[in-house]
Amino acid sequence: DIQMTQSPSTLSASVGDRVTLTCRASQNISTWLAWYQQKPGKAPNLLIYKASTLENGVPSRFSGSGSGTEFTLTIGSLQPEDFATYYCQQYNSYWTFGLGTKVEMK
Amino acid sequence: EVHLVESGGDLLQPGGSLRLSCAASGFTFSNYAMTWVRQAPGKGLEWVSTISASGISIFYADSVKGRFTISRDNSKNTLYLQMNTLRAEDTALYYCATVGPPLGAFDIWGQGTMVTVSS
Numbered sequence: 001d002i003q004m005t006q007s008p009s010t011l012s013a014s015v016g017d018r019v020t021l022t023c024r025a026s027q028n029i030s031t032w033l034a035w036y037q038q039k040p041g042k043a044p045n046l047l048i049y050k051a052s053t054l055e056n057g058v059p060s061r062f063s064g065s066g067s068g069t070e071f072t073l074t075i076g077s078l079q080p081e082d083f084a085t086y087y088c089q090q091y092n093s094y095w096t097f098g099l100g101t102k103v104e105m106k
Numbered sequence: 107e108v109h110l111v112e113s114g115g116d117l118l119q120p121g122g123s124l125r126l127s128c129a130a131s132g133f134t135f136s137n138y139a140m141t142w143v144r145q146a147p148g149k150g151l152e153w154v155s156t157i158s159a160s161g162i163s164i165f166y167a168d169s170v171k172g173r174f175t176i177s178r179d180n181s182k183n184t185l186y187l188q189m190n191t192l193r194a195e196d197t198a199l200y201y202c203a204t205v206g207p208p209l210g211a212f213d214i215w216g217q218g219t220m221v222t223v224s225s
Contacts, residue, residue, distance in 0.1 A: 055213075
């Protein structure tokens with residue numbers, strides 16, 4: 001089974017900050033990786049798929065990069081509505097989520 | 107507008123059974139693979155099961171294999187999850203979602219239905 005490790009588990013940041021979240025796969029998953037945003041009490045929302053492709057309607061301040069086993073999600077300038085938990089997910093072999101990174105207000 | 111509405115969640119005792127439903131609208135249901143994902147209270151997301159658009163290919167997480175059965179009725183635009191021999195650790199909010207091609211990321215999510223297993 002492929003394991004996904006996200007770091008940090010919690011990130012404290014301020015509005016306007018550039019924020020980078022990391023996701024590592026336990027084996028090579030090429031670019032079969034997605035990122036989701038989840039706000040409290042809401043369903044997850046797909047942000048990025050195939051490691052770097054922005055889903056329709058997602059603001060351009062979000063970007064993804066990486067391949068193989070190392071991936072990053074970057075928020076170019078953090079906005080108030082971006083405080084949330086972010087999950088990565090591999091879909092190279094079945095589907096596995098990471099444990100999430102909570103982006104909280106500093 | 108694409109819409110997924112889960113139903114069927116309940117409070118039940120360990121060992122019990124339950125069937126969840128996910129009603130789809132606003133898209134051609136029969137063209138999309140579908141999936142179930144669960145989230146235990148205060149925890150992260152866990153993939154449960156996926157079914158291809160035709161229903162021929164089915165996949166399960168090890169944690170539910172042999173106990174849960176995913177199915178779909180394309181004539182009714184509905185996805186199902188039959189859950190048997192339920193355990194306390196199955197307690198979670200269960201989401202259904204569409205699966206992007208070919209069997210990729212989860213595009214559109216419902217709002218979830220809560221299953222609580224407790225004696």
